[in-house]
Amino acid sequence: MPQADQPTGTPLTDDELRTLDAHWRAANYLAAGQIYLMSNPLLTEPLRPGHIKPRLLGHWGTSPGLNLVYTHLNRVITARGLDAVCIWGPGHGGPSVLANSWLEGSYSETYPDVTRDAQGMAELFRQFSFPGGVPSHVAPEVPGSIHEGGELGYSLAHAYGAAFDHPELLVACVIGDGEAETGPLAASWHSNKFLDPVHDGAVLPILHLNGYKIANPTVLARLPEPELDALLRGYGHEPIHVAGDDPHQVHRALAAAFDEALDRIALLQRTAREEGVPERPHWPMIVLRTPKGWTGPAEVDGVQVEGTWRAHQVPLAGVRENPEHLRQLEAWLKSYRPEELFDADGRPSADVLACVPPGRRRLGATPYANGGLLVRDLPIPDLDGFAVPVDKPGATLHEPTRVLGGLLEQIMKDTAARRDFRLVGPDETASNRLEAVFDASGKAWQARILPVDEHLDRHGRVMEILSEHLCQGWLEGYLLTGRHGLFSCYEAFVHIVDSMVNQHIKWLKTSRRLTWRAPVASLNYLLTSHVWRQDHNGFSHQDPGFVDHVLNKSPEVVRVYLPPDANTLLSVADHALRSRDYVNVIVAGKQPCFDWLSMDQARVHCARGAGIWEWAGTENGGEPDVVLACAGDVPTQEVLAAAQLLRRHLPQLAVRVVNVVDMTRLLPHEEHPHGMTDFEYDGLFTADKPVIFAYHGYPWLIHRLAYRRDGHRNLHVRGYKEAGTTTTPFDMVVRNDLDRYRLVMDVIDRVPGLAVRAAGVRQQMADVRTRHEAWIREHGTDLPEVADWTWAS
Incomplete structure (x- = not known):
């Protein structure tokens, strides 16, 4: 079997090499232009400080590698008629993906104002990392994307998620070597143990090693190649290694690597689908090693930039103030020979577009990256x-x-x-x-x-x-x-x-x-x-x-x-x-x-989001003296038990029980579409009566949601307050003062006139809590009146 670091795919013809290189150079030109230029997009006049953006934002270091992958994906998609999507993992790779979607035409189809000509190129440049424009990373605004460029560590998991149950789909995933150091990415290599070669698509990981993060070398790039190869094989992949800094040599090697990888994928899928071979496939992957900031300035102010961490963001930071930096930028942009890549009107040349796939096969136009076009209603039974x-x-x-x-x-x-x-x-x-x-x-x-x-x-x-x-x-x-x-x-x-x-x-x-x-x-x-x-x-x-x-x-x-x-x-x-x-x-x-509501009642209650349980209260159509509110299954049980105790011990007290299912109902209507108006809120909770709210989580959330309500000053919330341990179920609510007895005590403490009149009842509630503590320590179970409690109105 050939060594993994020796790609064996079909060699490129000279014409293919020329057109691939033209596309790559065009993408590099556009990526650099987005970082620097506000005008003069084709360099039809000498570059001046006024052509440069006042704030230089963006990331150049990863861009040449991403452009290289995009170019070569275009080639194999076109040659093989593939349906493909790519996950762009390296952070802030926006200039590259924007550049390539503009070249292929999908960007202009999505945003007609950014035409595929000199005027559109100027707008493409200006809008990048500019107020009112687009972010510096791959974001929802970018056609063909399903992965935010700032989500370091998640690209490979997203790629496998995209491939599951899409048997016809190739999901390429570019993994930055900085990203590869994160915990989520390290775990993601195991996703291949879950990929079904019969019903799922294929994932092609492309580990891009350019050697550096923001300010430090990357771990995987510094591993000896045999050690890195062994690591990736241990994860269940068969790596194909491509490395170099000579563009023509790298083009040839990467094309061969893509061909070999896709041939292997086709064979593995065919074997599983047609021959029923049950063994877990060892899928191919590509390890691409190129310099950081490749084709950019080699040195700036006498210090090496290309191939170092200094190329990570903006290699030439002083182009508006420093004439030498401006000269270097102009030389850098002209090194791509834009006059060969774009015609006089700024349209991409035939060579640049030779490898671009047609129609929806373009990476920026694939419906797989706009999943709402494909989604069907879920068949949910009655x-x-x-x-x-x-x-x-x-x-x-x-x-x-x-x-x-x-x-x-x-x-x-x-x-x-x-x-x-x-x-x-x-x-x-x-x-x-x-x-x-x-x-x-x-x-x-x-x-x-x-x-x-x-x-x-x-x-x-x-x-x-x-x-x-x-x-x-x-x-x-x-x-x-x-x-x-x-x-x-x-x-x-x-x-x-x-x-x-x-x-x-x-x-x-x-x-x-x-x-x-x-x-x-x-x-x-x-x-x-x-x-x-x-x-x-x-x-x-x-x-x-x-x-x-x-x-x-x-x-x-x-x-x-x-x-x-x-x-x-x-x-x-x-x-x-x-x-x-x-x-x-x-x-x-x-x-x-406990089952509280029938299905019909549940539908109505959930549609309402929050409502009065009249059967649980004692207000009898009148005005309540107190509101017992609850959200969550255990708080609901404790509130109903408290309501039952109040009914027994203080039968003259008018108690309203309110259950909240949708937490966003507590927000003001102007802050959330599900929020209640003040009129609705006051009608439910009252504006002036005590509200004892038993909540599933941290009690201050309820205060935060309701702080603007007129009745907030009367709101007292019980919930979890980090009083936990290994104990009995009821002791958990007692420890956090959410139990039924504490809720009854809260009612007595907050309803005017009850402090004296119901002092005996309050003492009984406190005594039960004391007895509870002794009981669980002796028996290891909850009090019988708690463990055997049932609702009875």
């Missing part, structure tokens, strides 16, 4: 077939996520042929009571399978790996290329993807204002094994703060739901799975939970 019967509130118990599992199983079955729905999670599908899905699809797995294993399936669409980063990245890539999914996770550990969801929310917010980007299916989280039922795993597993993190983000994108029982979970999930362009966070328990 919820009545999965709902639990509720003749009266609190008479039965179910595990909400297990009930949801039945719905997800049917969706898996109904999408079996079209393969556009996946469930991802970090090794927790069964733990989170969703194992019914295994009757419709096993767990994706391409590595060795042992007799003791359960539910592993080489063609499965349930995906488990103990890396929240990969779950998130896979699902993002899957959704952005036109499919649907759900991410199930333990609540405490979803924080691992905080920065990833940040980027996805920003992507969606930007995409929503781009009319050419069609809406994609929402990113849906199911957070379970939550804070109040992590009593057995202890303090490390108790953190409900992901909701706070998400609600800081763009209100037009984020939604947060806390369904209190099984039927409301079904209703919320139905809504989230049908939605587009949102990030939906659903927090629901997996432990047995």
Whole structure:
């Protein structure tokens, strides 16, 4: 077998070499021009300081390598008739991808004002990193992109997500060597153990080693080549190495490497699809080693720039003030010989366009990078077939996520042929009571399978790996290329993807204002094994703060739901799975939970988002003395238990019970589309009565959401306050003052006139809390009146 570092593809002809080099030089010229020029795009007159942007922003160092890959992808897409998308991993590679999409015409088709001529070139240059223009990195505004250039570490996970269930698709992924040092990227190499060669597309990783990050060398670039090769082979890849700084030599070697890699991919897919060979493929990848800032200034002010970290951003920083820098910039731009690349009107020459694919095969025009064009409605069955019967509130118990599992199983079955729905999670599908899905699809797995294993399936669409980063990245890539999914996770550990969801929310917010980007299916989280039922795993597993993190983000994108029982979970999930362009966070328990609402009632309540449970209160159509509000399954149970205690001990007290499912309803209407007007809020919570709010998470979130309301001064919130340990379930709420007895005490403390009149009742509540502490230490279980509690109106 040929050595991996000796590409064996078909040699380039002289004509192919000439046209590839012309395209690459044109892209390099356009990339550099975007960083520097405001006018004089074709250098038809001597370069002057007035032609230069006042603020030089952008990143040159990675651009020549990205341009090289784009050029060579054009060649193989055209020659082989491929459907392809590319994930551009290196941060701030915007100049390159913008340059290439402009060259191929997809940019001008998307933005007709940026024409493919001298005038459009001037606009392309001016808008880059300029007020009112486009960012310096690959962003939603860039045609052909599904990956934000600032998302270091996520490119390869996004690439695999794009390839899953797209058997005809080639997903190239350029990985920067700085990015390759991140934890998410290091884990992403294992994604090849989940790629089904029959039903999925192919991922071609291209590890671009240019040697440096912002100010330091990169680890992988400094490894001896045999050590790097062994590392990548250990990950299950067969690397093809290309290195050099002579353009013609590198063009020939890279073309051969692409041909060899794609021939291998075609053989592996054909073997799996036609011959049914079950062994896990060892997929090819390319290791491309070129100088950082290649073809740019070799030295500036007597210091080496090309091939060093100094080429990372703007190699010539003083071109407006320093005549020598201006002279060097002009020489640099002219070294690409733009007069050969563009005609007098600024249009790309025939040689430059010779390798560009036609129509939708262009990387900037592929519908796979605008997944809303491909997405189909998810077939969600009628919820009545999965709902639990509720003749009266609190008479039965179910595990909400297990009930949801039945719905997800049917969706898996109904999408079996079209393969556009996946469930991802970090090794927790069964733990989170969703194992019914295994009757419709096993767990994706391409590595060795042992007799003791359960539910592993080489063609499965349930995906488990103990890396929240990969779950998130896979699902993002899957959704952005036109499919649907759900991410199930333990609540405490979803924080691992905080920065990833940040980027996805920003992507969606930007995409929503781009009319050419069609809406994609929402990113849906199911957070379970939550804070109040992590009593057995202890303090490390108790953190409900992901909701706070998400609600800081763009209100037009984020939604947060806390369904209190099984039927409301079904209703919320139905809504989230049908939605587009949102990030939906659903927090629901997996432990047995009382059933409060019938399916019809749940639909109405969830559509309302927040409402009065008249059957639970004692206001009897009059004005309440106090409002007991709740959000979350355990807080709801504690509020209803408190309402029951108040009914028994203070029967004259008018109590209103309000349950909140949609947390964004608490925001003012002008701040969030789901927010309540002041009139609605005051009608629900009153403007002047005490409100005792039992909340699932950190209590200050409720204050932050409602601080502008007239009744905020009367609002008292109980929630999680970092008082956790390994203990009993009820002790968790006692430790955090969320328990029913504390809530009754809060009512007595805050309703005028009760402090004296109900002092005896308050003392009884405090005594039960004291007795609770002694009981659990002796028996290790909760008090019988708590453990055996049921609702009775």
